[in-house]
Amino acid sequence: TRSTRPQRLLKAVKQHATRGDPQSVISAIDHFCRHREWAMNVGDEKGCILDSVVSELNPEKVLELGTYCGYSTVRIARLLPPGARLITLEFNPDYAVIARQVIAWAGIEDKVQLVEGASEDWIPRMKEHFGIETFDLVFLDHWKDHYLPDTKLMEGCGLLRKGTVLLADNVICPGVPDYLEYVRNSRSYKSCYFKSHLEYTRAEDGLEKSVFLG
């Protein structure tokens, strides 16, 4: 039967990227998505904004909601200091199978824990299951109608501390209007918008960076 897009993306990584070289994995995926098949990775343009937020923050504990093929997982993990940890949640088992191989090819598996399941099931279990107190950075890139409920759930579970940064993808396209309204109007967040483009296209999109004020 016909292969899936994630399978073809993984094949491109294995053909064009060097094992243990995260940058070559990122470049291979961006080339594949720009010249062969579009895929919903955060991409190179928004990826540079993601890189700058991670580099400035130097986070020890990172949560990613929505792994997909592991592109942003690799982007973030390659910048983490030794001992720092990234937990990435993916609901779709077919995506998880591909993401594990992309993460392994990049050689950053020792910084990453990929967890399969629903974010609303795992967020309440972060503390007891992973020994996490609070996160320094959360990258939201999963189902767009889950951004707001999951943010409220993280608040309720005490997973956010003064200074925790939420970085949300796709706040324009596909868009997350309820989440944007919340973080931009809540006195518990200081929020700002980084204007960019939808990955590999000329359509507007951007990242919203929201600092939790406690």
Ligand SMILES: Cn1cnc(CNC(=O)c2cc(-c3ccc(F)cc3)cc(O)c2O)c1
């Ligand atoms: C099925 N599924 C599993 N995970 C998810 C969560 N991600 C998205 O939905 C997502 C969608 C788009 C997008 C799709 C079509 C289009 F025309 C424009 C934009 C871009 C992204 O960067 C995304 O993260 C969806």
Ligand SMILES: [Mg+2]
């Ligand atoms: Mg996205």
